Amino acid sequence: MKGLDVLDWVVISAYFVILLGVAWWVIKQKQKNTEDYFLAGRNIGWFMVGASIFASNIGSEHVVGLAGNGAGDKMPLLIYELHAWIVLMLGWVFLPFYARSGVFTMPEFLEKRFDARSRWVLSIVSLIAYILTKVSVTIYAGGVVVSALLGIPFWIGAVATVALTGLYTILGGMRAVVYTETIQAIVLVLGAEF
Secondary structure (H helix, E strand, O other): OOOOOHHHHHHHHHHHHHHHHHHHHHHHOOOOOHHHHHHHHHOOOHHHHHHHHHHHHOOHHHHHHHHHHHHHHOHHHHHHHOOHHHHHHHHHHHHHHHHHHOOOOHHHHHHHHOOHHHHHHHHHHHHHHHHHHHHHHHHHHHHHHHHHHHOOOHHHHHHHHHHHHHHHHHHHHHHHHHHHHHHHHHHHHHHHHO
């Protein structure tokens, strides 16, 4: 594999400096209450919310796994990703209903509708499924990309990615996540284009 050029290192360094700078700026701002920490004060604009959702969905597993698989098979992955419009339509229909009920999560809605046991069951099943199907694949694919780009061992890249992301998420709350994911969404779109 060919090594990285000077321009590659400049772009990668600038990306991390901007990302960590934005995270640091958000961390330095004081959160007034739990709503500000967990819901970013409910005053994030539509573009940032949409970009954050996009960056949360399109991660390293798409860049590494789906892109490589799609290059070989093409049609099956196209069909797999075409169902996204259904999720958008369901959000359009059900979001006002959930907003009126005053809940923030599906487990919270189930507790209101049924009881606390249903909330715990959905929470535990969702966490286990998310860790096994999304988080583990994302960490693995991210470790592969960082290892290949920077020439460092896989585990160092994977652990460093998790540690840095966890640190700014814990310290900055949802606002740090939304701001950094907006930057990542822009980089994903421009990187896919060029």
